[in-house]
Amino acid sequence: MLSWLAVAVLVTVVTVAVVVKLLARRRAPDPGWFIDSTRAAGALTVIGTMFAVLLAFTIFYALQNYQRARDGASMEAISVTELHNVADVLEGHSGTVLHGDLICYSRAVVAQEWPAMEHDESAPAVQHWVDTTVTHFEATNPTNAKQEAAYSQWFDQQAQRRDGRRARATEAAPSVPPPLWIVLGIGATAILSYMCVQADRRESAVIQAVPIAFVSALITSALLVVAFLDHPYDDWAGSIKPDQMRVTLHLIDDGHPAPCDTRGDPTQ
Numbered sequence: 028m029l030s031w032l033a034v035a036v037l038v039t040v041v042t043v044a045v046v047v048k049l050l051a052r053r054r055a056p057d058p059g060w061f062i063d064s065t066r067a068a069g070a071l072t073v074i075g076t077m078f079a080v081l082l083a084f085t086i087f088y089a090l091q092n093y094q095r096a097r098d099g100a101s102m103e104a105i106s107v108t109e110l111h112n113v114a115d116v117l118e119g120h121s122g123t124v125l126h127g128d129l130i131c132y133s134r135a136v137v138a139q140e141w142p143a144m145e146h147d148e149s150a151p152a153v154q155h156w157v158d159t160t161v162t163h164f165e166a167t168n169p170t171n172a173k174q175e176a177a178y179s180q181w182f183d184q185q186a187q188r189r190d191g192r193r194a195r196a197t198e199a200a201p202s203v204p205p206p207l208w209i210v211l212g213i214g215a216t217a218i219l220s221y222m223c224v225q226a227d228r229r230e231s232a233v234i235q236a237v238p239i240a241f242v243s244a245l246i247t248s249a250l251l252v253v254a255f256l257d258h259p260y261d262d263w264a265g266s267i268k269p270d271q272m273r274v275t276l277h278l279i280d281d282g283h284p285a286p287c288d289t290r291g292d293p294t295q
Contacts, residue, residue: 108278128286152293
């Protein structure tokens with residue numbers, strides 16, 4: 028899992044930072060490399076503040092995209108449930124055409140499109156059931172006032188489903204641009220390098236190691252959080268799963284025959 032990889036990256040970065048700092052301490056002159064330690068600390072404060080502001084902005088931006096992906100998945104699942112209820116009115120509970128299309132759509136989303144989104148792709152089977160549902164709905168002919176009301180409601184729920192799918196699919200692609208990652212990398216490297224240059228052999232190895240260990244752990248953890256939020260469907264602990272659509276599938280897959288297999292591939 029990516030979570031274990033993230034832990035390995037965190038441990039590696041902290042270890043390397045501490046080792047480099049201690050090696051720099053061994054080679055540092057007795058008063059240190061900086062004549063004016065106050066001015067050196069002030070420069071580090073400026074660099075750290077600029078990096079912190081940029082990092083906070085990036086996390087907030089990525090968090091918004093992550094939340095849009097979660098909201099889109101939830102909206103899509105709810106709208107499919109409502110479409111199933113509308114189909115009960117249009118076809119009757121014993122109807123098979125629209126009910127079967129919605130079941131197959133849900134199966135394809137769970138089994139095919141969710142794994143595909145890890146690679147910023149979509150599933151052709153899902154689009155097939157979208158088109159099939161539209162075709163079958165166009166053949167529906169409401170015969171009374173209740174069915175006419177349901178017919179109108181179908182368009183609203185279909186729009187919700189479309190918007191929900193579009194929202195979750197859009198966020199499958201990384202949203203943090205590469206130049207921003209480069210700037211974050213430069214900032215993190217500058218802070219850790221500056222701390223290593225501030226090595227002072229007059230202090231004990233523990234006192235020199237603890238600050239850079241904490242700072243490197245915090246910086247690396249924050250960058251890993253950005254990576255997690257920027258890839259909401261990857262194999263992270265806490266990533267977005269098709270749980271809402273599974274609940275919907277459990278509700279609507281109530282015995283109606285479906286023209287597809289368990290993965291949503293057409294069988295007819």
